[in-house]
Amino acid sequence: xxxxxxxxxxxxxxxxxxxxxxxxxxxxxxxxxxxxxxxxxxxxxxxxxxxxxxxxxxxxxxxxxxxxxxxxxxxxxxxxxxxxxxxxxxxxxxxxxxxxxxxxxxxxxxxxxxxxxxxxxxxxxxxxxxxxxxxxxxxxxxxxxxxxxxxxxxxxxxxxxxxxxxxxxxxxxxxxxxxxxxxxxxxxxxxxxxxxxxxxxxxxxxxxxxxxxxxxxxxxxxxxxxxxxxxxxxxxxxxxxxxxxxxxxxxxxxxxxxxxxxxxxxxxxxxxxxxxxxxxxxxxxxxxxxxxxxxxxxxxxxxxxxxxxxxxxxxxxxxxxxxxxxxxxxxxxxxxxxxxxxxxxxxxxxxxxxxxxxxxxxxxxxxxxxxxxxxxxxxxxxxxxxxxxxxxxxxxx
Amino acid sequence: xxxxxxxxxxxxxxxxxxxxxxxxxxxxxxxxxxxxxxxxxxxxxxxxxxxxxxxxxxxxxxxxxxxxxxxxxxxxxxxxxxxxxxxxxxxxxxxxxxxxxxxxxxxxxxxxxxxxxxxxxxxxxxxxxxxxxxxxxxxxxxxxxxxxxxxxxxxxxxxxxxxxxxxxxxxxxxxxxxxxxxxxxxxxxxxxxxxxxxxxxxxxxxxxxxxxxxxxxxxxxxxxxxxxxxxxxxxxxxxxxxxxxxxxxxxxxxxxxxxxxxxxxxxxxxxxxxxxxxxxxxxxxxxxxxxxxxxxxxxxxxxxxx
Numbered sequence: 001x002x003x004x005x006x007x008x009x010x011x012x013x014x015x016x017x018x019x020x021x022x023x024x025x026x027x028x029x030x031x032x033x034x035x036x037x038x039x040x041x042x043x044x045x046x047x048x049x050x051x052x053x054x055x056x057x058x059x060x061x062x063x064x065x066x067x068x069x070x071x072x073x074x075x076x077x078x079x080x081x082x083x084x085x086x087x088x089x090x091x092x093x094x095x096x097x098x099x100x101x102x103x104x105x106x107x108x109x110x111x112x113x114x115x116x117x118x119x120x121x122x123x124x125x126x127x128x129x130x131x132x133x134x135x136x137x138x139x140x141x142x143x144x145x146x147x148x149x150x151x152x153x154x155x156x157x158x159x160x161x162x163x164x165x166x167x168x169x170x171x172x173x174x175x176x177x178x179x180x181x182x183x184x185x186x187x188x189x190x191x192x193x194x195x196x197x198x199x200x201x202x203x204x205x206x207x208x209x210x211x212x213x214x215x216x217x218x219x220x221x222x223x224x225x226x227x228x229x230x231x232x233x234x235x236x237x238x239x240x241x242x243x244x245x246x247x248x249x250x251x252x253x254x255x256x257x258x259x260x261x262x263x264x265x266x267x268x269x270x271x272x273x274x275x276x277x278x279x280x281x282x283x284x285x286x287x288x289x290x291x292x293x294x295x296x297x298x299x300x301x302x303x304x305x306x307x308x309x310x311x312x313x314x315x316x317x318x319x320x321x322x323x324x325x326x327x328x329x330x331x332x333x334x335x336x337x338x339x340x341x342x343x344x345x346x347x348x349x350x351x352x353x354x355x356x357x358x359x360x361x362x363x364x365x366x367x368x369x370x371x372x373x374x375x376x377x378x379x380x381x382x383x384x385x386x387x388x389x390x391x392x393x394x395x396x397x
Numbered sequence: 398x399x400x401x402x403x404x405x406x407x408x409x410x411x412x413x414x415x416x417x418x419x420x421x422x423x424x425x426x427x428x429x430x431x432x433x434x435x436x437x438x439x440x441x442x443x444x445x446x447x448x449x450x451x452x453x454x455x456x457x458x459x460x461x462x463x464x465x466x467x468x469x470x471x472x473x474x475x476x477x478x479x480x481x482x483x484x485x486x487x488x489x490x491x492x493x494x495x496x497x498x499x500x501x502x503x504x505x506x507x508x509x510x511x512x513x514x515x516x517x518x519x520x521x522x523x524x525x526x527x528x529x530x531x532x533x534x535x536x537x538x539x540x541x542x543x544x545x546x547x548x549x550x551x552x553x554x555x556x557x558x559x560x561x562x563x564x565x566x567x568x569x570x571x572x573x574x575x576x577x578x579x580x581x582x583x584x585x586x587x588x589x590x591x592x593x594x595x596x597x598x599x600x601x602x603x604x605x606x607x608x609x610x611x612x613x614x615x616x617x618x619x620x621x622x623x624x625x626x627x628x629x630x631x632x633x634x635x636x637x638x639x640x641x642x643x644x645x646x647x648x649x650x651x652x653x654x655x656x657x658x659x660x661x662x663x664x665x666x667x668x669x670x671x672x673x674x675x676x677x678x679x680x681x682x683x684x685x686x687x688x689x690x691x692x693x694x695x696x697x698x699x700x701x702x703x
Contacts, residue, residue, distance in 0.1 A: 100565075180593045184612065185605040224601040227609070228442055229593035230481075230556035247446045255447065263601045272443040276455075280437040282406040291600040311603075314641045315679070324638070324677045325411055334409055340435045344455065347503045351451045358450040360489050360496045367492040 015045040020095050022053055023104070024065060025112040027119050035119075038062070039108070046096035050109060051079050053095055054123070066122030074237060077172035081123050082112040087174040087235040090123075114177030116186070130186075131173045134193035138216070142200060145207040159204045165363045166199035166245050168238045175232035175242050187221040191232035191242030194223060198245035201252060213253040217261035223249045224265030239363055251357075264291045271295040277348045280336030285329070288312075398470050398527060401463035402430040403483075405476035406438050407630040411638065414674025415630050418659040419475050419520065421673060425536065425666045426528055430473075431466045433459060439482040441631070442553075442597075449489075454503040456486040460517070461509040471516040473523055475659065477629030480519045481553025481561075487517065488560050519554055521628045521658055525572045530579045538667035540581025544685065546661065547585040547622035548573035549613065549636065551629035552593050573626065576658075580665035587620035589613025594632040599639070604646060610635040611647025614655075623684040624654040626661045633657060637679050654682035 019041050027035035040057035051069055058065040067090070069079040074092040081090050084101050090111070098109045117125040175191040182188045189197075197216060200206045216222040223246055232242040253259045254266040271290035275283045290296070293305030300309075309316070319325045335341065351358075408415040423430050436459035438444075445452035460483075463472040474480045490497045491513050501510045518526070524533060554561065555570045563569045570591065574584045595609030614636060617625050627633055635643070637655040644651050660673045670676070670686045 184608040228597040229552040233557045268600045276438045282438045284410045318679045344437045
């Protein structure tokens with residue numbers, strides 16, 4: 001394969017071949033033996049992919065290396081692996097870049113199977129056991145509104161733009177691999193499936209958005225089980241930003257459908273906003289009881305808040321004993337000066353009373369200006385995902 | 398250097414020792430802190446989850462206030478979560494002039510306006526990029542010799558990398574290790590250093606939240622750390638304040654002291670542990686401090702005075 005590709009390129013365009021060492025994590029559960037590391041030095045042009053490197057190692061040195069792949073063009077999502085500890089597509093990672101990001105000190109490229117899923121063999125993980133089960137969990141199809149139109153559905157262009165980011169998913173499992181909530185709570189529905197859920201919740205043709213949201217909000221392993229760690233955003237080779245889709249699900253569940261879930265998710269969000277609006281700064285001592293008991297001063301007297309208080313007694317007692325938290329600080333919150341607080345409250349009221357939320361999705365709009373020269377805040381080129389529609393044409397503006 | 402200083406809410410609430418220790422350390426590094434006492438909570442991502450425009454407007458107000466501080470070179474944070482939440486808003490505001498103008502209409506009645514391009518750095522970034530590791534090293538009075546420190550970054554300050562400006566030139570996801578080394582300590586590598594402390598879901602899934610905290614502290618313990626250090630007060634809440642419950646969730650005893658970044662720096666710069674509020678932690682930092690002599694010590698130090 002590599003030989004054919006090489007001969008396609010003329011001698012002028014052909015880059016110099018270079019040696020790269022791949023350290024591959026090998027494991028075959030059927031043998032009953034422990035996993036081990038296998039090293040192969042391959043020779044390819046630096047811009048070739050890690051997948052091509054793996055295939056060369058397989059072809060030249062050891063045909064038993066297990067790797068799943070198909071399109072070699074970052075479209076099919078088959079070759080998800082961890083390269084130097086980071087999840088991604090083997091076909092979408094250049095050898096030179098992988099060598100540069102090596103953590104071994106000698107430029108060795110470490111390739112491992114993805115995490116959070118059982119290994120079938122070497123770099124092949126069992127997507128059925130985790131990823132696809134979770135996808136199936138979110139009813140991944142459109143539930144038609146009745147009556148079904150005779151011809152096509154006609155929807156606003158804007159409304160579909162909102163779900164294009166979720167639709168860019170190629171089901172590679174990179175986000176699932178590194179989800180930190182799933183690491184401690186394997187029942188978590190997870191980033192890929194929840195992004196898929198938003199693809200239908202955000203689709204105006206779907207008939208059961210409320211039911212979907214209610215289901216995902218009430219599930220203890222649902223939308224409120226995401227710990228906001230950004231791992232999935234970092235992992236995704238397609239710019240889907242699953243965590244952002246989870247936040248959209250929360251916004252729709254709490255704001256648009258008024259779903260108050262059993263996991264304290266909506267109450268927590270509501271209490272946070274209320275407390276900041278009341279004082280300008282967060283009054284932490286009040287946030288916890290309100291999240292459990294309800295978003296009002298009386299929340300702390302509700303039974304769930306009491307139960308939580310009892311559960312947390314060892315912590316509260318020690319915090320008070322160590323004078324980390326004083327009773328005064330717990331009872332009397334820090335607040336902004338009156339004039340500033342009024343301005344903060346004015347902003348809250350002006351924005352919250354609007355019927356439509358004003359949102360800017362950079363995945364759709366892209367960046368309309370170059371970052372300030374010399375500025376520290378280095379703007380991302382919209383490298384992830386699509387380059388973005390020209391701002392002038394952007395439907396969200 | 399003069400900085401517009403945003404301490405955040407938690408550093409003045411449940412982790413007062415963070416704000417206090419920063420105030421002690423700043424003069425030793427010639428940092429003049431001009432506190433943004435008119436600014437409001439960043440929303441910690443929760444307000445943005447509820448309403449993006451609201452979070453952007455509240456933070457644009459903070460940025461505008463920072464830009465009004467005369468002579469300030471930049472804005473500085475001591476909270477990773479604030480840093481992440483603010484940077485997310487700033488990314489949108491800086492990316493799109495029309496959106497920025499729209500958000501600025503909310504600030505107009507106060508006579509405020511955010512101009513694109515504010516530099517906003519966490520204390521950790523400022524230490525490495527503005528003060529410099531050599532200058533920091535030169536100011537060390539009490540090197541943290543033999544102290545084995547596990548860095549705990551938290552999420553908001555290391556991900557997403559492109560938004561936070563992390564690349565080969567600015568490897569900000571390695572700065573804690575660089576600072577620990579500059580202060581004379583030993584860096585402990587362990588699995589959880591860049592993972593989530595679990596705090597954001599403490600009210601939603603307490604078990605999973607505490608398991609995260611417990612697992613990472615356990616990993617640090619197994620890697621032989623004397624303590625961990627974090628630039629995020631919310632991580633500190635889950636790792637220190639909640640540690641008794643994290644022990645329960647992890648099914649093992651931990652007893653791992655957790656230091657705020659300014660505390661670690663302050664110790665090396667010669668400040669006394671009590672000046673840095675180290676007596677306020679839930680887990681006594683006895684592995685870090687020999688309280689009989691008030692000097693930094695390794696494992697096995699006495700805990701007199703407690």
